[in-house]
Amino acid sequence: MSRSQTHRLRVSAARLSALAVTAGLCAVVPVALAPSASAAPVSIQLLNFNDFHGRIDANTTKFATTIEQLRAQNPNTLLMSNGDSIGASIFASAVQEDVPTLEVLNALDVATSGVGNHEFDQGYDNLTGLVADTVDFDYLGANVYQKGTDTPALPEYAEFEVGGLTVGVVGAVTLETPDIVSPSGVETIDFGDPVEAVNRVAGQLSDGDAANGEADIIVAQYHEGANLTTGLDAAKANRPEFAEIVDGTSAAVDVIFTGHTHQKYAYDAPVPGTERTRPVLQAGQYGENIGQVTLTVDSETGDVSAYTQANVARVATADTTLPRVAAVDAITKEALEYAAEVGNEPVGEITADITRAYSAPGATDRSVESTLGTLVGNALRDGVPENIGTPDLGITNPGGLRDDLLYAGNTTSNPANTDGVVTVAEANNVLPFLNNVSLVELTGDELAQVFEQQWPVEGRSSTLRLGTSDNVAITTNPQAPAGSRVENIWIDGVLVQPEETYTVSTFSFLAGGGDFFSAFKLGTTRDTGLVDRELWFSYLEDASPIEPDFAKHQVVAPGMPTVLGIGDTAEISVGNLDLTSLGSPANTDLTAYVVDEEGEVVDVAGEATVTAGAATIAVEVPLSAYEGDEIYLVAEPTGTAVGPIAVVDERTASTATGPATAVTTTVGKGVQVPIRITSDATATGTVEMRWNGYRQTATVVNGVARPTVPSNWKPGTYNIGFYYSGDAQTARSAVGVRVTIGRAPSVVLLTVPNPVKAGATPTLGIQVGNSSGVPYTGRANISYGGKGYQVLVVSGRAKFTMPPGRVGNHLITVWIDGNTLTAPSASTRGVRIIR
Structure with a gap:
């Protein structure tokens, strides 16, 4: 008895029960091959699709019809999904948690499915709960384990009797899964190496031990694949994960289905260690193709003697007379009706119309930017979850914007649709194509090529102006030769460099070169798995209320400089400043603002009037500017910003020097501080003295400026900065000088009556003078006749009544201790007392 016969005798009753739905698949039919000596060959058809992503729409019944027509060609058929049937789904499926899609899979009698990363979008518990409870088959994941163990968290394999063979x-899922789904949803499970897991299970299915499963034919379903479709070797070189699948999968595996990358290919890949090949294929996405492999198998040995493979395109017309197609049609219609009802729900709010561009009332214009393009570009940039990526900019194609967001409501048909409300249906109408969101890594040079292709290219005669996120500024010269019309690109105010790499968030349509934007294909593209509708709705909800942004991002400015030196001048002509979206104001003024490194406007370098969206502005970089400042040309009232132009200082260097010794003075005496400016050029201009908000400017004469420390500064030591302004030829410089101000010297003057008669009490006059300019007020000390006295000096004057003294000559001394402004001083006079 052969291995396959022995195994079939040991099939459990439970498994046979599970296989009842495929009983009609077990008939054997002859094939056009020479039969083996031992048994007639069996033809087995394997049908596979991947990355369906809940496409419940007008094509769903066509997808089902394609399967049923292929099924009818061979009664020995097994239908499988290779993951991502749900998740990142279109609205009609997503609004009901993908239950309509799961019901379609059941109606089509899908036998099993490899698990994809999107099956984990709502978490492992949802997969093993709602999803598993809804479908009539197992999701397979041989490389999905319970946390911290090697215990399978999902069924690893499934077995089916087809044409008398097992x-x-x-199934195995991409190792990227935990990085591209919500971490909290998969925190109880681990993901291992997919090839290692497949080989382990394939070994069990081919080791002759029925206890761990045995199979005549082994099919591997990897939810992982190639990014290139230009050939097997190129695809392997481009994606190591795919190379490992092709070269590392056990020779016991007869067929390899792949997925995840949304590509369509069918390769005859060498089987490691043999001279045979085996089919390796992927059927694209969204049910657009069905992968078909037909195996010719020896019914006695289970050996595959021949195979064919193809990706069969979805039929153009549905046939609802086929029973399974009729069931799919009913599910689809019910889901679409429900989606239409739910579409009345609000999803966001706007403050005014946000629309496409118009050349005339009712005539959209794809050759220019729009407020709607900016909004969608912002959503593409900001709506990608951080665990998936951080785009530098968002880009949308104008043809992908199919409707406007209008402020006026429509409460007649929907009471919730008041002014400013954006309903689910209205938002969906803007982006109805349900592209996936892709992240494309492009060099600066490749990014410029993308924008070059906005003008007519081979295959497209029209101009298509891409919409960009609001952190992008571009200057162009439409009259320049093709390939050089895009002159400058700035992202977040930084000039794009040709060799640097930038991450663009865009739709899979553009990422794949749609609308003849083939330069996108020069970069490295990664499918995020996000459907544009999912990202778009989430962004509208989070960003509301949303105002229209009337700023242009792409303007005509031939030869606009990206660098100007301090003192330089430039005449810049700028055009194409106005948008034509509904409500867009016409610009009237263009101003060249000097902005410092902190982002503050510090000066104006030029002004001009805008007429019909164009202006010519004379820009003169002021001498007050610093290297590192930037100049933006800003049009008002839209806020369109062109640039920035980097400010550099290319003037001859200068050196500012102060006095060789410290500068000292006293209160009340201003002092000049000579500042010498040394330069290879003849320095002119000014030197500004700065201290604690005080500013004083002195002109440079013969290389020296002499600012003066004011006479009214209080005593103390000052570290004062002296800043040379520079001129058209000479760069600025600065020096610090320490200036010490002492208290003002004072003098005490005494008015003494002489001689004084004995017994008299004359009045002594006291006067205190100083150079501070502030009359002295304070105590005066008096020594007379061996005793001490004090009087109060007010505004520099005081009087003292002298006591009677003895006849003879005496001395009277008066001194002051000084105050914050005035230094101490003293005076002594003689007093003669007579009889």
Whole structure:
């Protein structure tokens, strides 16, 4: 008895029960091959699709019809999904948690499915709960384990009797899964190496031990694949994960289905260690193709003697007379009706119309930017979750914007649709194509090529102006030769460099070169798995209320400089400043603002009037500017910003020097501080003295400026900065000088009556003078006749009544201790007392 016969005798009753739905698949039919000596060959058809992503729409019944027509060609058929049937789904499926899609899979009698990363979008518990409870088959994940163990968290394989043979199907999901789904949803499970897991299970299915499963034919379903479709070797070189699948999968595996990358290919890949090949294929996305592999199998040995493979395109017309198609049609219609009802719900709010561009009332214009393009570009940039990526900019194609967001409501048909409300249906109408969101890594040179292709290219005669996020500024010269019309690109105010790499968030349509933007294909593209509708709705909700942004991002400015030196002048002509979206104001003024490194406007370098969206502005970089400042040309009232132009200082260097010794003075005496400016050029201009908000400017004469420390500064030591302004030829410089101001010297003057008669009490006059300019007020000390006295000096004057003294000559001394402004001083006079 052969291995396959022995195994079939050991099939459990439970498994046979599970296989009842495929009983009609087990008939054997002859094939046009020479039969083996031992048994007639069996033809087995394997049908596979991947990355369906809940496409419940007008094409769903066509997808089902394609499957049923292929099924009818061979009664020995096994239908499988290779993951991502749900998740990142279109609205009609997503609004009901993908239950309509799961019901479609059931109606089509899908036998099993490899698990994809999007099956984990709502978490492992949802997969093993709602999803598993809804479908009539197992999701397979041989490389999904319970946290911290090697215990399978999902069924690893499934077995099916097809044409009298056992087909074993092993599933494995991309190792990227925990990085591209919500971490909290998969925190109880681990993801291992997919090839290692498939090989382990394939070994069990081919080791002759029925206890761990046995299969005549082994099919591996990897939810992982190639990014290139230009050939097997190129695809392997481009994606190591795919190379490992092709070269590392066990020779026991007869067929390899792949997915995840949304590509369409069918490769005859060498089987490691043999001279055979085996089919390796992927069927694209969204049910657009069905992967078909037909195996010719020896019914006695289970050996595959021949195979064919193809990706069969979805049929153009549905056939609802087929029973399974009719069931799919009913599910689809019900889901679409429900989606239409739910579409009345609000999803966001706007403050005014946000629309496409118009050349005339009712005539959209794809050759210019729009407020709607900016909004969608912002959503593409800001709506990607951080665990998936951080785009530098968002880009949308104008043809992808299919409707406007209008402020006026429509409460007649929907009471919730008041002014400013954006409903689910209205938001969906803007982006109805349900592209996936892609992240594309492009060099600066490749990014410029993308924008170059806005003008007519081979295959497209029209101009298509891409919409960009609001952190992008571009200057162009439409009259320049093709390939050089895009002159400058800035992202977040930084000039794009040709060799630097930038991450663009865009739709899969553009990422794949749609609308003849083939330069996108020069970069490295990663499918985020996000459907544009999902990202778009989430962004509208989070960003509301949303105002229209009337700023242009792409303007005509031939030869606009990206660098100007201090003192330089430039005449810049700027055009194409106005938008034509509904409500867009016409610009009237263009101003060249000097902005410092902190982002503050510090000066104006030029002004001009805008007429019909164009202006010529004379820009003169002021001498007050610093290297590192930037100049933006800003049009008002839209806020369109062109640039920035980097400010550099290319003037001859200068050196500012102060006095060789410290500068000292006293209160009340201003002092000049000579500042010498040394330069290879003849320095002119000014030197500004700065201290604690005080500013004083002195002109440079013969290389020296002499600012003066004011006479009214209080005593103390000052570290004063002296800043040379520079001139058209000479760069600025600065020096610090320490200036010490002492208290003002004072003098005490005494008025003494002489001689004084004995017994008299004459009045002594006291006067205190100083150079501070502030009359002295304070105590005066008096020594007379061996005793001490004090009087109060007010505004520099005081009187003292002298006591009677003895006849003879005496001395009277008066001194002051000084105050914050005035230094101490003293005076002594003689007093003669007579009889």
